[in-house]
Amino acid sequence: MLTRIEWDWEPGSREIADISKWQTQFNWVEEPCVSPNGEQVAAIVNLAEGEFNVCVNGKTWETVFDKIWHLRFAPDGRPVAFVSDTGEWTVAVDGRTWTHKFGYVWDMMFSPDGQNIAVAVQQDMAYGMALNDVIWKKTYSNLTNPTLSPDGSSTAATVQVADFGEGEIYKFQKGVFSVALDGQTWDTAFVNVWKSAISADGQKLAAEVRLNLYDYTIAVNGTPWSQTFDCVWEPIFHPQNNAVIAPVRSGGKWLLAQDGQIVWDRNFVQLWHPMVSPDGNTLAAIVAPKYGRWTVAVNGRPWSVTFKDQLSEAVFSPDGKRVAASAKSDGRWTIVADGVVWKNRFDRVWPPIFSPSGETLAAKIERNGRYSIAVNDHIWDQVFDAVWDPVFSPEGDKILLRTLNNDRYVRHVVPVEEILH
């Protein structure tokens, strides 16, 4: 695998594949996906009834499958898909299937380096997870909310630890759900366990739990916080000190708690998606300071600018000094960074991406059914049928753009200057 610095950063455009040719070759070609470095484009293709393959840059995998779904490129550039052969499902990486076969397989997850691939699996109605073709030793009668540790070495999911029949509400209310880390559950069971998070060192597992029908809290390694709340949202781990941070609801308002203690001095109509800056110094979250008004709060202070419809995918710059998000008011999208709104409005905008230094902010945009990118509120003058998220070069001076026009997939490297001017 080439690191980002080794990718081709020579400015210019290069056609990688003409998908229209594939369309003549196959019955149909499904939605194409592209590799992170832009060098590959792939799609699930149908050869005949019940015959599917994956076509990468015009070449198909060696094996034909009965059915293929969820083709994605791992961050390291390997195409991965769920494939089925004679009624059994498994994972195919670069065309090679895992040795284990399952009744069903879903929820594909990658570690940031792409080396670890995790999935949820079901065999004979027994549920578990598999990481790089290694399956949990124990299985469960149901599994939800699968997750992967930050480095991709551990998997976890909510699992059902006791059986209960339909309508056995009191058995359910005694608590039959727990969470399993690499297949091993906590000793404690809860009425509900929802999303969980694994600490960076892989030693701790935190999850949002419901203790009975009314009391919610966060449990860490099986032990609930001593404080309970009217509701909670999923926890995160502080990347440096392993503190557990989660939004909690009390008295009809949302607050931010860390290890059970309220850390922000004000409440919100809504508060979710807390995040810690990479340097660990700043805490931010998506909030509704007023009913029907959305923004970002940084260290408990909401930006003064708010949006009516939604605000999603807030991100920190790599240095942790800036925060940006995509936001929508009255059906029109824009980007907001550090509380300052771009002048441009779009039909759609995708999550913004910071350059490594944090100076430049780019996002995929849509206007009138055509796609392009915008950088620091400047819209590039070229439009395409499809565009993937922009990728900054390590120096942040160039942008890799992966585009599709008239079914021709082209890889561009564009100097940021060119878009800005």
Next chain:
Amino acid sequence: MHSIYAFVSGPLAWLAFIIFIGGCLYRLISLMVLVHRKEKFIYSYMSLKYSLRSIFRWSMPFATENMRRHPALTIVAFAFHICLILTPLFLLAHVTLVEESWNISWWTLPEGWAEMMSLIVILACGFFLMRRLVNPEVKYVTSASDYILLAIVAAPFITGILVYYQWFGYEILLILHILSGEIMLVAIPFTRLSHMLFAPLTRAYMGSEFGGVRHAKDW
């Protein structure tokens, strides 16, 4: 007797009006404070257009399905409310009282009208009383307080008519009339008679929800 009259028509009347106006303001303001404190979202749905649409529609006799279903009640209810409000405001005797005190006056009801309108209020109260006694769906939700409220509303009009005809005990009747009017004023903000204050608000809210969000009629 005269001192009682002086007290009832003087300090007590002031007190009644103060409690009435103050009470109404208090109830309205405290309701708004409550909205502000706990249900602020309500403001975001309030629409002047749809509030007025709803209030106007429900202020027109027979403009709604349910009014058409109950023609007698519709006629009685409209006549009752109109007479209930207009009679005391435009009664010659009341306006004269005001004029004597503050030297301001306004249009008054012609001779005979007030009498008729008071009778309408009394008869309407009788109609409402019958509904409460006879209609099972009304009887079922009727409690003592509902009868008391009816009595509170009817009393000033009954005593008013009696005073007007001066059949007997003019002075005591006059005192009773004033007293019953004062009781009614005081009762308005603090009993279900407060629908006088709140109905426009609940109507406006439902009108806004139906018109602005649900895109449907609320009648």
Next chain:
Amino acid sequence: MAEAARKEEKKIIDEGLDVGVQNLTEERIEKVITRVLKGESGARLKAYIETCVHCGLCSEACHYYLSHDKDPQYSPVGKVKQTLWKMLKAKGKVSAEFIKDASEIASTQCNVCKRCAMYCPFGIDIAYMMLTVRRICHLLGVTPLYIQDTAHSHAVTMNQMWVKDDEWIDTLQWQEEEAQAEIPTLRIPLEKEGADIMYSVIGPEPKFQAQLLYQAAVIMDVAGVDWTMPATPGWDNSDMAMYTGDNEIMGRVKRAHFETAARLRVNRIVMGECGHAFRSVYDMGNRWLGWRMPPIPIVHAIDFYYELIKNKKITITEKFKEPVTLHDPCNVIRGGGLAEKARFVINAICEQLIEMHPNREHNYCCCAGGGVINCGPPYKMTRMDGNRIKAEQLFAAKSRGAKILIAPCHNCHSGLEDINHHYGLGYEVKFISDILYDVIEKPS
């Protein structure tokens, strides 16, 4: 007295209520009632309670009242009297037995259809008050068993029917394969990020009514819609937690739904023919989460069909011949203003629409919605006896020639099936999509 007689006739056994009340103490009841009435509720409840002049004019709005020979205990205000008034008067000091009765009244004798809100001169929202009673009963753990189980399903799976994560995807792929027998290139695009539309359905569709997924896929394919369905929880737009008063689970389920659509970056969410789900995503769930209106526009199937026909995205080959009548579901007609669009669609695909009376906003409820049918078999007769008026209304339409009953809502559909059989009306009950699927031009 009628009161005593009625209590005699019904002896419903429901573990959710019977066992639930055993765990109650007077202190807990008082605490929860105070929490809800003083803490959670605000100006609305106060104004509604204090504005109501006990006039009884809401009575005739209620199908239970009309169907029970105008028994005042079934009038909307009568139900408030038996529940909230008493709780308020006793300042929360009520018995466990009282809570059980209140739960049964609020959960199974009111469909929260809000028809009565159109009959009250003051616009008092009695459905809201009944939901407040349900909230109290939820916090006391006294909710009918079947719907409580459904709320548990929502909590665990984010769908109504205990459909597991893999079963959902598997069902879509199975229906895709089935439909490919008819249209070989048809797809149900899973997880197509950036599609125009996310299509969302309710739990019973993959569980029992997979043909509806099939029909939707065909309609989408024929109309050339850029659509997708998620391969994760969040696909289900239904919400029984909304009806049990478990607002926290309602919010959680709706968050999953909206965030799934946001993750797929769709412009709009199109939903199948379901009423309560529309209420949940358009009116109640979004509000609990702090969204004044849904963050992503919600388009109900009726509206979507209207758009497809109006914009000539689909062609009607031959209109459906048999005379139809249309049941207006409360949540999308009174709750979404789709009365005229529904008629446009029906008239475009059917030869003859025979209106039932009353109709549009004033239509009688199906008696299944508001979570009542979800309270399960113990209450089937509650629904049948409680909606004789509907049978009479349907019979009248039938006598004027209607043969097919269109109910563009799942709860209405199931409830009307029951009414149809119980009263021997002889209708065939259909969704709009059943007919639409049949009459549109498909690639040969």
